[in-house]
Amino acid sequence: MDVGGGVIAVAFVPIMNELLLTLATPVLVVVLITASLLVITNDWRLNFITLAVQYVGAALLIAPLVTWPVMGARLIAGGCVIGIFVFTGRQVNYGRQAASPLPGLTNLPALIFPTSFAFRLMATIMIAAVAGYAASLPELALPNLPLTLNIASFALIALGLLNLGFTEEPMNAGLGLLTALTGFNLFYPALETSLAVVALLVAVDFSVALAVSHLALLRYPVSPTTNSTETNA
């Protein structure tokens, strides 16, 4: 069985890597869109989905450069982070109007876009363009990494920091922080391949998610009767 599994793995991995390299550009586009959406919108539910897609995209981008267990660890870490956030979001009704006391009525309004939507959109486009340009410069680009990974890494770090600059609301700013960390995690495991470092980076993501959730729970009252619509714009 082992021999058979090994043969399958030997045949399967190069094909997968080739496929992933072919898909690198579309995945890069998806990752950039997710990072941009996290800056532009403040709706927790949309942002959690976006972050989940971003984690999957980031794992696919880095997959050809790292071993499969490392990619798996990144995906599992992303899943745990999203799980923590969803659990937190449910506790505080996703940072919005208190839940309806009537059973069956969720009382969730439509998606929230901040009032500074146009400004955020412009800033996002500009920062993404600058990050993409910087990643293509040989003197700034990270050595031994493909261009797609360089662009994704620069753009995620830049857009994550931009998100942090726009808001101090713990959940949305925390998503910005995690986006920046994902950008760092795109290139660092490719440079430092030890399993200990991968495990510690996963633990860092996890600890940030816990801290952000704790702050979000403090900011938004859990009680369904509390009418605490703190604007998260």
Added chain:
Amino acid sequence: MPVPVLFMFLPLALAPVIYFLQARRNIALGLATATPLLLLILILGLPLDQPLALFGGVQLESTFTLLGRVFAIDAVNRLALAFVFSQATVLCAATYLAPSGRFYLPAGTAVLGLLAAALFVRPFLFAALFLQMATALSVFMLADEGHPTLRGAFRHLVFATMGMPFILVTGWVLENTGNASDFIPRATVLLGIGFAVLMAVAPFHSWVPEVAENSAPLAAAFVFTVHRYVIVFLYLNFLNTYDWLRLNEDFAYALTLAGGGMALLGALLVFSQRNFGRSMGYAMLIDIGALLLALGLNTAAGVEAALSTLAMRGLALPLWAVGLAHLRQASGSDDFDAVQGVARQYPMASVAVVTGLLSLVGFPLTAGFPARWALLSLLAEIHPTGAIFLLVGMVSVAFVCARGLARLLQPRPEQAVGFLEQRLAVGAYSVGFTVILSLGLAPQWLLPTIARAAAVFVNLAR
């Protein structure tokens, strides 16, 4: 038996126990205080790497390997952990006197395990990862239901997370760039930025006054001492290990500039404060400035001054924290307007807050003075401007203290007169004042020991 395991995992294992024991307050407090005390005794006294006849020849190993990374105890991290555990013992014991959040003791205990791991890990650049996790846990201490202003805690998390990649990438640059002329400038810049972020050098300082003002005073004191000790010791370890960094005069000059700038910034910002917590935040900036100025001297005397500054910070902050917690309990706030007349009911708490602030900036007759005087003497010969900035900071904090003290003493109309302080608090304050004043008058009781301890940095002591 690998001893690093004990220091890393015992606090992490006990943290949830302490959390679930909080209904039995005395047991939780006792366990939380005993843990760092026990670890302090062990780190100072355990004989490592030699057979112990008492335990049937069992050898306590100083190294431990986990997932290919080595965790090792050496003379430097023994000294660092002695600082960390002694401070943690005092700050945990202080919860008998002053309220702290429900996460203070468990999170603080867990943080000790992560900080120990940060000091043990080899290569020590990976310490940045453990420091980041310790910061994330400290968020639980800094913000809780009783202290719902989140800005300081969140910014602390953000800056620690931002600083981590710079330190990690420095390690990669060191390992993978062959030519010294290529890697030295890059590694120096990366390391400089990383430590500037972690040490809260402006413009990465904004969390310090926020935490001092809005978090539980004991939690703030924990972060300003226990956490900072590890960062400073890691920096000293870098200097001790890498010749290219130690011999880089430009880097030392940058530290001096940063230190002078921090001292001046703190002096300017503290002057207009009307809140005891925030005043401590800005006084901390002055103290960070003093630390950087000492490190910027790049001499053995500078290292001794830096360690003395750290030790004196550890004496001043618990006194300030307990006093401030009592003032907040008494008046609901630590704004000067809110604490009017409180000194008539809580004289010792009022004096403790002021004494803690003054000792932190090295005011004469306090414990902080001899160490600050030694630093000022060193600076006067090499960087007199830095010395002047530190003096300006001291005067500025003294003005704030005088203003605050006047408000504390000013009676409120129809205020009930009476001494409301508890007997236990009076005893603790008396011990605190005695220590602060005794060390101010007789520094030879402590400072020579600290100066001798600096000899563990073999290359820096030359």
